[in-house]
Amino acid sequence: MTEQAVLSADERRGLAGFAGVMIPASAEYAVPGADDPAIVADMVSTLGRDAPWVRAALQRLDALAEGCFADLPEARREDVAHRLREEGGAALATLCRVVLQCYYRDDRVLLSLGIEPRPPFPKGHVLEQGDWSLLDPVRQRASMWRRVE
Amino acid sequence: MADTVDVLIIGAGASGAAVAWSLAETKMRIVCLEQGGWTRPEEFPSTGRDWEARQNGDFATSPNVRARPADYPINDDNSPIKVVNFNGVGGSTVLYTGHFPRLHPSDFKVRTLDGVADDWPVDYETLAPFFAENDRMMGVSGLAGDPAYPPKQPQMKPLPLGRTGARWGQAMNSLGWHWWPSDTTLATEAYEGRAACINLGHCTPGCAQGAKGSVDITYWPAALRAGVDLRTGCRVREIVTNDAGMATGVIYYDAEGVERFQAAEVVVLACNGVGTPRLLLNSASARFPEGLANSSGLVGRNLMFHPYIQVFGYSDEAVDGNRGSPLCLWSKEFYETDPARDFVRGYMFQFNRGTGPVSEAVISTENGRLPFGKEHHTVFRRSLHRKMSLSVVVEDLPEAHNRVTLDPVLKDGHGIPAPKVDYTVGENSRRMIEHGVARAKRILAAAGCGDIGVQNPILYGGWHLLGTARMGTDPERSVVSEWGRCHDVKNLFIVDGSIFVTAGAVNPTSTIQALALYIADQMKQRLATLFD
Numbered sequence A: 001m002t003e004q005a006v007l008s009a010d011e012r013r014g015l016a017g018f019a020g021v022m023i024p025a026s027a028e029y030a031v032p033g034a035d036d037p038a039i040v041a042d043m044v045s046t047l048g049r050d051a052p053w054v055r056a057a058l059q060r061l062d063a064l065a066e067g068c069f070a071d072l073p074e075a076r077r078e079d080v081a082h083r084l085r086e087e088g089g090a091a092l093a094t095l096c097r098v099v100l101q102c103y104y105r106d107d108r109v110l111l112s113l114g115i116e117p118r119p120p121f122p123k124g125h126v127l128e129q130g131d132w133s134l135l136d137p138v139r140q141r142a143s144m145w146r147r148v149e
Numbered sequence B: 001m002a003d004t005v006d007v008l009i010i011g012a013g014a015s016g017a018a019v020a021w022s023l024a025e026t027k028m029r030i031v032c033l034e035q036g037g038w039t040r041p042e043e044f045p046s047t048g049r050d051w052e053a054r055q056n057g058d059f060a061t062s063p064n065v066r067a068r069p070a071d072y073p074i075n076d077d078n079s080p081i082k083v084v085n086f087n088g089v090g091g092s093t094v095l096y097t098g099h100f101p102r103l104h105p106s107d108f109k110v111r112t113l114d115g116v117a118d119d120w121p122v123d124y125e126t127l128a129p130f131f132a133e134n135d136r137m138m139g140v141s142g143l144a145g146d147p148a149y150p151p152k153q154p155q156m157k158p159l160p161l162g163r164t165g166a167r168w169g170q171a172m173n174s175l176g177w178h179w180w181p182s183d184t185t186l187a188t189e190a191y192e193g194r195a196a197c198i199n200l201g202h203c204t205p206g207c208a209q210g211a212k213g214s215v216d217i218t219y220w221p222a223a224l225r226a227g228v229d230l231r232t233g234c235r236v237r238e239i240v241t242n243d244a245g246m247a248t249g250v251i252y253y254d255a256e257g258v259e260r261f262q263a264a265e266v267v268v269l270a271c272n273g274v275g276t277p278r279l280l281l282n283s284a285s286a287r288f289p290e291g292l293a294n295s296s297g298l299v300g301r302n303l304m305f306h307p308y309i310q311v312f313g314y315s316d317e318a319v320d321g322n323r324g325s326p327l328c329l330w331s332k333e334f335y336e337t338d339p340a341r342d343f344v345r346g347y348m349f350q351f352n353r354g355t356g357p358v359s360e361a362v363i364s365t366e367n368g369r370l371p372f373g374k375e376h377h378t379v380f381r382r383s384l385h386r387k388m389s390l391s392v393v394v395e396d397l398p399e400a401h402n403r404v405t406l407d408p409v410l411k412d413g414h415g416i417p418a419p420k421v422d423y424t425v426g427e428n429s430r431r432m433i434e435h436g437v438a439r440a441k442r443i444l445a446a447a448g449c450g451d452i453g454v455q456n457p458i459l460y461g462g463w464h465l466l467g468t469a470r471m472g473t474d475p476e477r478s479v480v481s482e483w484g485r486c487h488d489v490k491n492l493f494i495v496d497g498s499i500f501v502t503a504g505a506v507n508p509t510s511t512i513q514a515l516a517l518y519i520a521d522q523m524k525q526r527l528a529t530l531f532d
């Protein structure tokens, strides 16, 4: 599926506009916003089965904006996005998830969080054993399972 | 393929695999029909950068969301808990978390001990050798000496405590409450061809490394070597019976969608607590108008889920997050009945580690914790890898109105009527939940966590599907006998979670499989008189 086939240009601008309200760029943490072109492109190209819900949420944003959400000035976009959040619903939940799942797999974002940008397999992770002497008081407890006879 | 096989097993999940392996030593001709296929390790989400996203797509736990061709839809609109499963070789163990407690001895005697529900027709002692045999086949890690259980000996050392586990341990010690490293089927050492766990931290959507003991890599290779014929992509539509009321075989659709009949001397149902009643109800005939094996009217009734309530908080420093198995410890402090409480039976605490960045962000956005705008970054950085959560795992009692029926409209890809689930959380469970949540909050506070939240119940938490074709000695009050044979159809057996009489308050797979091995053993011992 090509990017164009999934969302129209206006829908794509709406998606970027909403993503930017959700997660703006931060100079403090040196991270892009979720409206960064590479992150939005990831969202669009991997929408798959979420496309109908995302489209529905974007239409709802336009309805709340009484026009084109993407064309609103920034402060109004924030206002409309917050109104949709208050409304809730499955379409909004899907839209938010789509934004978050692409934002939090972007290399720049993961590196800023101290996470190596890679899948879990094949390297896995190192987990410390922890202090097993913590279990000593429990080992000393009397048997506590209920006898049936 | 109409030539008659000796044993036809329907479903290649936890119980079907165990029965196939056990019966194989008889050298009978055994065929297993499974509607799904094999999953290759490289297909699992943890091999790709989209590992978290795929939990909402092709590796979703809900068959309604996953919607693969092997899945059948389930109408669970009228249930606060949604059914989750996996349909393929390995069944739901492909997606299970591998937490592997056994039922307790008292769980088999609830009527005698507490005056509720019914006693089981088998007990812990009878199942003990089959628990042990199953542990050997599945490969269990854990620690001997748990005062909450009769003695048992896991094959491998327990999972690491890690930082999160140590915090849980300190908290429980400060309260003087029981806790213990969980029995799990995650290999902590090399075991029977499985490599030791390297902490992918993403066990539930399938273990790409093969450390998790799902039955596609434990029982099935052994059963296939012993000669069992496993046919994938074969969805059974109905079990066919003759005038004598005996099963003659099944009608199924093969991988090409062609309708076929497979004749069999013995049919074994292993489709789980939703799939099995569905198939029995879909097998209604003139002789069995209310569904097959349903003269008691109990097929589909008494569905038990174990309501799961998740209580979570955030610690003041980073803990393990997703960098280890999601589950690590249990507590049985409130498991057994205490007459001083306003409920009977009890619950288990199941302690979790944490989640990855996407899951943290999605869940915290949904529950309103994570704001939109500039503040998002600060709050997220205060949350990531700091979440600690535990589940209150509640024993729900069998209630006839909690049930699986056939949906009048919904159908699967082959046009076979789909199941409908009606379920409410009972009054005893509600009181138990209140008790458990209050204590879970104390545990979190003792672990130094703030920002405490509750998800009651976990929405997609219908992973334990139990009770819908229960065992018993009285044909009017049960569907199968004390050794798994249907009272109404003498060559039809049920071996999956639907035969549970009560649910206990632990994850059921260890007990489901021990029961399946016990039933297979009974069949082997009674071969000469199997249909008497």
Ligand SMILES: Cc1cc2nc3c(=O)[nH]c(=O)nc-3n(C[C@H](O)[C@H](O)[C@H](O)COP(=O)(O)OP(=O)(O)OC[C@H]3O[C@@H](n4cnc5c(N)ncnc54)[C@H](O)[C@@H]3O)c2cc1C
Binding pocket: B010, B011, B012, B013, B014, B015, B016, B033, B034, B035, B036, B061, B084, B085, B086, B087, B088, B089, B090, B091, B092, B093, B094, B095, B096, B097, B098, B099, B100, B101, B204, B234, B235, B236, B237, B270, B271, B272, B273, B275, B276, B279, B463, B464, B465, B495, B496, B497, B498, B507, B508, B509, B510, B512
């Ligand atoms: C996300 C998740 C986490 C879980 N975590 C745990 C855990 O930590 N510990 C634990 O003990 N349990 C856990 N469980 C539950 C565990 O997986 C089940 O208890 C166990 O697999 C049930 O075994 P079963 O044999 O009854 O059914 P299943 O394993 O579900 O197998 C049933 C099989 O039958 C097949 N089938 C159904 N209908 C048909 C048909 N008409 N024709 C052909 N084939 C059919 C299905 O495709 C499936 O493969 C979890 C489950 C899930 C989904």
